[in-house]
Amino acid sequence: MNIIEKVRDLVQNFPDIPQVLNTVHVDFMDTEPTNYGLSSIGDELISEDVLGGQHRQHTFMLYTTYSSINDYERLHNSSALLELGIWLEQQIGCEITTVVGSTSLSGRLEKLTVGNGMLYAIPQDSELSSYQYQIQIVAEYTLPPQ
Numbered sequence: 001m002n003i004i005e006k007v008r009d010l011v012q013n014f015p016d017i018p019q020v021l022n023t024v025h026v027d028f029m030d031t032e033p034t035n036y037g038l039s040s041i042g043d044e045l046i047s048e049d050v051l052g053g054q055h056r057q058h059t060f061m062l063y064t065t066y067s068s069i070n071d072y073e074r075l076h077n078s079s080a081l082l083e084l085g086i087w088l089e090q091q092i093g094c095e096i097t098t099v100v101g102s103t104s105l106s107g108r109l110e111k112l113t114v115g116n117g118m119l120y121a122i123p124q125d126s127e128l129s130s131y132q133y134q135i136q137i138v139a140e141y142t143l144p145p146q
Contacts, residue, residue: 093108116135
């Protein structure tokens with residue numbers, strides 16, 4: 001799995017997922033409650049050692065739609081994102097595979113940082129329907145020399 005597939009898999013395997021999530025889409029999200037969309041924002045080289053091993057960082061934005069009729073539901077939504085973030089930050093050491101040209105490189109997920117979990121959009125048609133939230137995920141990983 002490359003870094004995008006790995007982070008999607010980790011979100012999908014959050015232990016409380018049956019309570020808060022149906023499907024994790026990539027670069028797309030249904031507007032129905034309990035759907036998530038994982039968007040890749042970018043990948044960058046952080047550092048490279050003398051042998052060519054790389055330390056890279058990939059940034060994601062995770063969007064979700066929740067039912068938000070009252071304060072109880074909105075508190076539950078924010079709490080679910082908080083729990084997901086804490087759980088994701090514990091998921092390190094996973095193997096990832098990146099293909100560069102015709103070469104397959106096996107790397108390692110070193111760190112996940114999760115932040116900015118917040119209300120993103122309120123529907124125009126009704127303030128009592130589904131609200132959209134977003135949470136930023138930054139994945140740091142290493143790749144061996146090519």
